[in-house]
Amino acid sequence: MTSQARKIRSILLAVTLTVAASASGLAHQASATTTPRSSASQIVADMGAGWNLGNQLEANANGYPSETAWGQPTVTQALIDKVKAAGFKTIRIPVSYLKNIGPGPDYTINTAWLNRIQQVVNYAYNRGLHVLINMHGDGYKTVNGSWLICDSTAQATIRATYQKVWQQIAYRFQNYDQRLILESMNEEFDGQYGRPTQPCYSNINAYDQIFVDTVRKTGGNNSSRWLLIAGWNTNIDYTAGNYGFTLPADQYRSPSIPSGEQRIMISVHYYAPWDFAGDQSGTITQWGRGATNPSKKSTWGQEDYLDAQLKSMHDKFVTKGYPVVVGEYGSIDKSSFDSSNNRYRADFARAVVATAKKYGAATVYWDDGGNGRYGFGLFDRRSDTVTHQSIIDAIMSGVGGS
Template sequence: MARTTRKTRVAFLAALLAVAASASGLATQASAGTAPRSSASQIVADMGAGWNLGNQLEANANGYPSETAWGLPTVTQALIDKVKAAGFKTIRIPVSYLNDIGAGPNYTISSSWLNRIQQVVDYAYNRGLYVLINMHGDGYKSVTGSWLICDSSAQTTIKAKYQKAWQQISAKFQNYDQHLIFESMNEEFTGQYGNPTQPCYSNINSYNQTFVDTVRKTGGNNTARWLLIPGWNTNIDYTTGNYGFALPTDQYRSSSIPGSEKRIMISVHYYDPWDFTGTDSGAITQWGRAATNPAKKSTWGQEDYLDAQLKKTYDKFVTKGYPVVVGEYGSIDKSSFDSSSNKYRADYAHAVVATAKKYGAATVYWDNGANGQYGFGLFDRKSYAVTHQEIINAIMSGPR
């Protein structure tokens, strides 16, 4: 998700580069031997509850990645430790590259930016957490410096750049064990909502295939690493239905992996119903069967709909050995309109997590670092204080 609204863009901190320069020295700490085998159900169980470090490494200033550009402070070890202490076992780190990728034919990524990405990854990885990193804002037409555009006429250039970028990212992290998962892209589509179109969906499938082949060919633990693949806009219907999604082949993976096991995961996002979870309005502030005011509750997207949607991912992928990751879900703070709203946000978070568990999927809560009206935040990223313990409790709780 791109959450650029209500954020003030500022210049990239020069001091950050000095910190990043030392990050490469952490590689030896992060090295591990051959990635251990793990079944689809086991990896989902091990990932536990997940949390997104949103609006940080995907933030940008004038087309250049800048983790403080959208008003949040530099990411620290202390923040990640606080997230772990709250019970989260997985951290998804959205990453943009944009104009920090140089010109062709080599498309070299800025070494200082790669080092900073590694440093933030290590904050979580070295604490034993699972870490997901992706290519996040590079496919948004609304983002300055974006280039991974599925309906662009420059597909030859785009695909070459994409291949070179993932080659470098994969090489940087090739010795990390299965606790690091790569995600090929984020919410990739034309930007126009509605049914998928061609040739855009075919290009998305091509990006995914290039991603898998490129990562595997870099060797090391990348030959057995779990790889996360989205369909059109990470939409459940457009990924599970007959709209054009194609699973990539995995012909270059390690021969040590039994043929019956997979190393590809499917990425989906869940924000239904949007009038409750994301619309900047006080009209719909309640959700679920416990809602007390029908006028404040959406006419769709309740528990039965959630169950049916995640069952689609189970039937399509989980039953065939492909784990599903709900890489983003959550709802914005509307307590300024309805003092009871945060209770329903907690109910919603619990329902998504519980239903995902029922259908063999992992979940990663979307936290954009914003607290107060319309914020998704669970933590104050300056003080590290927990801001919504009731939502965290709901995420961590078992069946009700």
């Protein structure tokens, strides 16, 4: 989630309803030189608790990606080591390409930028972590240089660009093992909160199909790699419900994948209720059955809602062998309005992770690097220190099943 998108949501008091459900099971780690064997339950168990390196490689200055453009320091190995030491097993690295994509027909990614992406991936991958990389800010109309716009009239050019960019990314990472997961896009929609529109949703489905076909055709471990795709705005209702989402065909996958086993995951995000998780008015600061002040607690989006949302993804996708990943969840710091707020942020994080695990889910906490008022941060990226151990403890408690 970009800073711009978060501001828009706060103004509109809109809710992006999301969640994840994926299967749990025995851990298995494939090598880069052998055919990976990783079922839906195994990959989710391997992923464990996840963390987002938010507001870094998706940040930009005047449309050019820059990891320090939004106030964060350069990403270091020391930061990733601290995240791993805290207990996280998966790191999602949001990435924007924007004006670092050259002109057609080749649409060549700036080499220095692709090298830097790989270097940051290696910070985590070489430490044995699972890593997710995506195409993050290229689909936001509010971002300078964005082009992956589902309601644009230039769909032929958009699809050609999308195919060529993912082809380059896939070739760069084709020899990485199953700990590297590629994600098609991020919160792709027409920018209007509400029911999905056509033909915009059909275009999103087309992007997902191009993504799967392109990555698979590059060969190597990409022919059997787990691929993460998204529906409308990573919204649970608009992905699990009858609003137009279609699963891509996986016709070019490796014949070594057992019949009936999928290698496609579904991405959703969870920030419900938004008045607790993201709204910056400071009015709603408590969440869950442990809330002590009813006036500070939202009238919806509590434990029963969370359970129903995760269950709907489980019933729609997990039961058919498609893992579901809550690629983002979390809540902003409102302790300046309510000194007990961080307790409820921990309760929320624990509940999302534990309920997701109940329904076979993988979860990845959204950390935007911000600490203090309105920040999602769990770490100080300048000193490589933990800032909210209680929330980390809650996450680890949730993924542990307690």
